[in-house]
Amino acid sequence: MPATIKKYQEALAAVGRLVGQTPLVELKSLSPSPNIHIYAKLEWHQLGGSVKTRAAYNIIKTAIERGELGQGKQLLDASSGNTAIAYAHIAAALGIPLTIILPENASVERKRILRALGTKLIFSSPFGGTDEAQEKAKALALAEPEKYYYADQYSNPANWQAHYYGTSEEIWAQTAGKITHFVTALGTTGSFVGNARGLKEKNPAIQLASLQPDGALHGLEGWKHLPTAYVPPIYDDSLAHHELPIDSFQAYDMLRRLAKEEGLLVSPSAAANVLGAYLWAQELPPEQEAHIVTLLPDSADKYGEVIEQIFPY
Ligand SMILES: Cc1ncc(COP(=O)(O)O)c(C=O)c1O
Incomplete structure (x- = not known):
């Protein structure tokens, strides 16, 4: 190993x-x-207080085991709430930096929790929902592939495999x-x-x-x-x-x-x-x-x- x-x-x-x-x-x-x-x-x-901890944990664990995350590579994904909070708890516990693309209209409660857990937040348009947040995350990952591991919970098999x-x-x-x-x-x-x-x-x-x-x-x-x-x-x-x-x-x-x-x-x-x-x-x-x-x-x-x-x- x-x-x-x-x-x-x-x-x-x-x-x-x-x-x-x-x-x-x-x-x-x-x-x-x-x-x-x-x-x-x-x-x-x-x-993390939600079902999404299951998917977030399995996504992170799988990426680490494959050598795709950690050791200087940051975690990046788009989420309007629960997945972001789940990632934030786990990433903080592992000492892995996390960047989340979040629609700007996400509640103040969520933004506060994420900031408290040390997450870097980048806002997408309040009108584009999670679809636009996803596009923004994908563009950022393409622009800086050596910096980010893009988890892409919508395409990542570790999501459904957690269940x-x-x-x-x-x-x-x-x-x-x-x-x-x-x-x-x-x-x-x-x-x-x-x-x-x-x-x-x-x-x-x-x-x-x-x-x-x-x-x-x-x-x-x-x-x-x-x-x-x-x-x-x-x-x-x-x-x-x-x-x-x-x-x-x-x-x-x-x-x-x-x-x-x-x-x-x-x-x-x-x-x-x-x-x-x-x-x-x-x-x-x-x-x-x-x-x-x-x-x-x-x-x-x-x-x-x-x-x-x-x-x-
Ligand atoms: C409150 C809530 N309900 C339902 C779902 C849907 O679950 P899934 O993404 O596994 O389809 C989510 C996912 O983020 C959620 O946060």
């Missing part, structure tokens, strides 16, 4: 212990019948192999693709549904409306048996319901994933035994402005 990789091995192992292994809880108040169960994986229970080797194994073990349905949203699509491939391999009968916002303008952080966005190269459109469009306002109603009935204060996109599971559950015959699992990518912690609107004083 090259000495460059050895240098990071211990720190990678220490950080790795804080990635994944998140709890799975049943949302009993949402069951449409005694036979149909909905479960949520609380992904904010890990370093294939990690999340899907956890779900299988936590449901004792009883899972019948898996549903989650499409962002970079890593969560859906990795879990879908992993679960399908364990039991080909498992039904898979992907969620998208019902239009280009939506309030679901981290989600992509594929008909009007760049389709991530890691996306595999052969996997989903079912696709459900999600209305942001209905997701906010679910957010209120989860707070009141389950004691979970989650992000709008986590509530939207639960709404997807709930709508799907209602399509099933009530006598059918079903164990539906979804991911709750993050809690309400970083969404102060949205939460204030959903729960006005």
Whole structure:
């Protein structure tokens, strides 16, 4: 093993212990019948506070092991939020400099967290979203290839593989192999693709549904409306048996319901994933035994402005 990789091995192992292994809880108040169960994986229970720590860690670890990152090479990527924060925690722990291209309209909370963790921020236009941030990151990486390792979470197989080797194994073990349905949203699509491939391999009968916002303008952080966005190269459109469009306002109603009935204060996109599971559950015959699992990518912690609107004083 090259000495460059050895240098990071211990720190990678220490950080790795804080990635994944998140709890799975049943949302009993949402069951449409005694036979149909909905479960949520609380992904904010890990370093960095979101599902994206899984992908960020695997991307960084893989790049270091290949000798493509570290030893003078900086980490570079585009992200509007959770991935950037996940990279920032891990890169700080490893002593690797991080540059993030971030749409200028990202919340002050996010910018503050990233700056506190020592991230260099370069802003892209507030009107171009993550698509424009990606273009800017790519241009910077091309201009200075010796300075940056461009992680490109939308094309990097280590993104979906984090879920294939990690999340899907956890779900299988936590449901004792009883899972019948898996549903989650499409962002970079890593969560859906990795879990879908992993679960399908364990039991080909498992039904898979992907969620998208019902239009280009939506309030679901981290989600992509594929008909009007760049389709991530890691996306595999052969996997989903079912696709459900999600209305942001209905997701906010679910957010209120989860707070009141389950004691979970989650992000709008986590509530939207639960709404997807709930709508799907209602399509099933009530006598059918079903164990539906979804991911709750993050809690309400970083969404102060949205939460204030959903729960006005
Ligand atoms: C809050 C939130 N929900 C959903 C997603 C989508 O996950 P993925 O990128 O794995 O498709 C993300 C991704 O950044 C996210 O931050």
